[in-house]
Amino acid sequence: MLSGRFLVFCPFVQTVSIRLQKKNNHRVHLTRMEKYSTLYPSIPRMELNNDSLKVPKNIPTTPQKSPNTRGMISHIPLILTWIRIGVIPLFVFAFYLPIAHSSIVCLSIFLFASFSDYLDGYLARKWNCTSSLGSFLDPVADKLLVTIALILLSSTYRGGILLPICTCIIVSREIFVSAWREWMTALGKRERVAVGIWGKLKTTLQMTSISLFLIDRTFPIFGLLLASQITCVVATVLSVYSALSYVQTKPSFVIGE
Template identity: 55%
Template sequence: MLLSMNVPNLLTLLRIGLIPVLVGLYYLPYSWSPIAAGAVFAVAAATDWLDGYLARRWNQASALGAFLDPVADKLMVCVALVLLAETFAEPWMTIPAMIIVGREIVISALREWMAELGKRASVAVSYVGKVKTVLQMVSIFILISFDPYSVQSWIGVGALYAAAILTLWSMIVYIKAAWPDLTEDL
């Protein structure tokens, strides 16, 4: 276990540990709470990129990191989207949140199933997935940091819808890649 506790893995664990901090700050009744929660989300989003970069750069990739990194990403994004869906309490906010969370569940299950077949590489992260992730992170940061229904929050909503569209597109790409295996018994 100690061998797996390298800097990239510690950054991933930090990201998971920041989730309750984000939630706590989000609900504090102070004027500075939204920007503080947004800052925590921004730090977590930065560690998402940094842990992978350092793992590759320092040749410190590990099984623990390969497992924890996507878990940390999905937990942070899903928790943030639930907070935002509650805050806005409007279908137009719930729909993109539902699409993004639903896609994460579908693709996680698909990757696990494809790994069992020894074909995990056919559902590897794509460029569209990376752009989707950046848009998600930016939109969530904006939506957490600024007052609901402010000009900034509408920019965040627009970015969230763009992320939701890319989310659907990337899900279709992944399912299309796995389709021959999914329909093998038909």
């Protein structure tokens, strides 16, 4: 009977003994630290408590990007702009390539270039890595891509004079706006001709219209040519409207300068 009670009581005794042993070890550790601080008073005593084991709030818990990685990422939007300029000769070559599937290759190149226009702007805004060179090259790449594509399509267009007329208006508009921007830059007032919402919308419609023309050239679908013509006309109207919005300044400013 006693042995049974002793066996039942043993786990409790064992638990108490373990706790006492831990407590004694902790006291020995504190005693050693006090002796060490007495022998070496120049070294500050370190007190351990629950608060000292917590991670300070000002220490970041996520790994930070190194400056080299940040520098490499900041160049990606500019690299995409240079790639868009670099594929323009490939687009011209594919347009006149005398093979069966040249239209598909040409369409793929233009769609890739159009998507890169959206992607580099999105990444530049997301990563906050805009640059003066990128701000200059991005509209230049768009103008080169759109004007060259319209000229190529007009040279082989068999649907009347609509596309050639729209091409002439759009190309003239781009030349005029570029010259106007250069003049405003020389006057130190380039912010007055910054790219607005209408300019971005007309570029989107121009690329959409060209894509529809290229798709119709590759896969003739009923009604697709009409849709591309309507989109081209709307893009031309927006091109003229956006150009007029750039020159809508105060008369005193224009005459005085």
